[in-house]
Amino acid sequence: MNCDEKFMSRALELAHLAWGKTHPNPMVGAVIVKGGKIIAEGYHKKDGDLHAERNAINSLTQSPEGATIYVSLEPCSTKGRTGACTDAIIASGIKKVVIGTLDPNPAHAGKAIGILENAGIECKVGILEKECRDLNIIFNHFITEKNALLAIKYAQTKNGKIAEKRGIPSQITSEAARKHLMHYRALFPAIAVGFGTLLADNPSLTIRDESGENSNLRFILDRNLNCAKLNLSNYKVFSDKFKDLTTVVCDLGAPRENLEFLKSKGVKILQIKTRREEEKLFWQNLKIDIKQPAIMVEGGAKILTSIARCNAADYAFKYIAEKVFENTDALDAFDCPAPEIKNPVLEKLPPDICIRGFLQ
Numbered sequence: 001m002n003c004d005e006k007f008m009s010r011a012l013e014l015a016h017l018a019w020g021k022t023h024p025n026p027m028v029g030a031v032i033v034k035g036g037k038i039i040a041e042g043y044h045k046k047d048g049d050l051h052a053e054r055n056a057i058n059s060l061t062q063s064p065e066g067a068t069i070y071v072s073l074e075p076c077s078t079k080g081r082t083g084a085c086t087d088a089i090i091a092s093g094i095k096k097v098v099i100g101t102l103d104p105n106p107a108h109a110g111k112a113i114g115i116l117e118n119a120g121i122e123c124k125v126g127i128l129e130k131e132c133r134d135l136n137i138i139f140n141h142f143i144t145e146k147n148a149l150l151a152i153k154y155a156q157t158k159n160g161k162i163a164e165k166r167g168i169p170s171q172i173t174s175e176a177a178r179k180h181l182m183h184y185r186a187l188f189p190a191i192a193v194g195f196g197t198l199l200a201d202n203p204s205l206t207i208r209d210e211s212g213e214n215s216n217l218r219f220i221l222d223r224n225l226n227c228a229k230l231n232l233s234n235y236k237v238f239s240d241k242f243k244d245l246t247t248v249v250c251d252l253g254a255p256r257e258n259l260e261f262l263k264s265k266g267v268k269i270l271q272i273k274t275r276r277e278e279e280k281l282f283w284q285n286l287k288i289d290i291k292q293p294a295i296m297v298e299g300g301a302k303i304l305t306s307i308a309r310c311n312a313a314d315y316a317f318k319y320i321a322e323k324v325f326e327n328t329d330a331l332d333a334f335d336c337p338a339p340e341i342k343n344p345v346l347e348k349l350p351p352d353i354c355i356r357g358f359l360q
C-alpha cells in the first residue's frame with residue numbers, strides 16, 4: 001500500500017463510522033495531510049450535516065497551508081444545504097486534493113476538478129476507487145435512478161438449495177456469514193420478506209450485533225393480505241418492540257375485509273397501485289412507493305423467482321455454505337435462471353462465502 005492508498009484507506013475508515021446513517025446522502029471521509037502526517041480528520045455523520053471535507057477543515061488545529069486533503073468522494077461544487085466544499089477547500093489554503101471516486105450526483109459529477117484546478121489546486125482522482133465506490137452502493141444507485149436499490153439476499157447450499165423442504169426453516173450459513181448479513185442489514189434502511197418466509201421462519205429481520213438489537217424498516221410482501229388470517233401475536237414482526245417499524249405491502253386486488261381487519265389491529269399497510277397480474281409493475285412501483293433509497297429482500301423461493309422473472313433486482317447478496325442438501329424435495333432458490341452478478345465481490349466468511357454485486 002503506497003502513501004496515497006494509506007491515507008485514502010483512513011478516509012474510508014472514517015466514512016465507515018456512519019455506516020447506514022447518512023441516507024439518502026453518501027458516506028464520505030476526509031483526512032488532511034501535511035509533511036506526511038495526518039493533521040485533521042472528518043466524516044459525514046448524517047443527512048443534512050456538514051460534509052466530510054468541512055468537518056475535517058473545522059477540526060484543524062494548525063494551518064493547512066500547502067497541505068493535501070484526501071476525500072473518498074469528489075467534493076461537492078454547488079451550494080447545497082451546507083455550501084460547496086470546493087469553496088471551503090480553496091479558502092483553506094490546501095494545495096492538493098486526492099479524490100477516491102467521482103460523485104455520480106449529476107449536480108456535481110466531475111465538476112470539482114476544473115473548479116479546483118482553476119484555483120491552482122492540484123487534483124488526483126481514482127485512489128482506492130473500487131473501495132470508495134463500493135462504500136456507497138445505495139447512494140450511487142439512488143442519486144441516478146431516483147428509485148430504491150432493490151437487493152436480493154439468499155443463502156444456499158453448495159448444490160444450490162435454500163431449504164431442505166418447502167415451508168421448513170433450514171439453517172444454512174454459519175456465524176461469520178450471519179455477522180456479515182447483520183452488517184448489511186444495518187446498511188439497508190428497509191428489509192423485506194414474503195408471506196411464505198414470514199410463515200416458515202417467523203423472522204425478526206432485526207440487526208443483532210455487539211451493540212444489541214436494533215431495527216430498520218420492515219416490510220412484509222403480502223399482495224393478497226393473507227396476514228389477516230394469522231394470529232399476529234405469534235409473529236415477531238407484529239409483536240416485538242419494533243412492531244411500529246413493520247408495514248405490510250399489498251396491491252389493489254387485496255380483499256377489503258383483510259385490509260380493514262389488519263388496519264383495526266394497528267398494522268401499517270402500503271397498497272401498491274397494481275393488480276395481481278401486473279407483477280413487473282408491482283416491483284417497479286414498490287421501489288418508488290417505499291420512499292426509501294434501498295430495500296433488501298430476503299427470499300423465499302417464491303419472491304426470489306418473481307423478482308428474477310421480472311428482472312427487478314439491482315443487487316444481490318448470495319451466500320454459499322459448505323453444506324449440501326441431497327434430498328430430492330430440497331428447494332432451489334429460483335424456479336428460473338438465477339440472475340447473474342456482474343463484477344462480483346467475493347468475501348470469505350469461513351466456512352461460507354458471500355458473492356455480492358450489481359445485477360445490471
Ligand code: AOF
Nearest residue numbers: 025026028044051052076080081082105
Ligand atoms: C454529503 N456528505 O461529505 C459529501 C457529499 O444536500 P447536501 O447539501 O448535503 O448535498 C448532498 C450532496 O453533496 C450529495 O448528493 C453528494 O453529491 C455531495 N457530497 N454529500 O452528504 C459529504 N461530500
Ligand code: ZN
Nearest residue numbers: 051075076085
Ligand atoms: Zn460537500
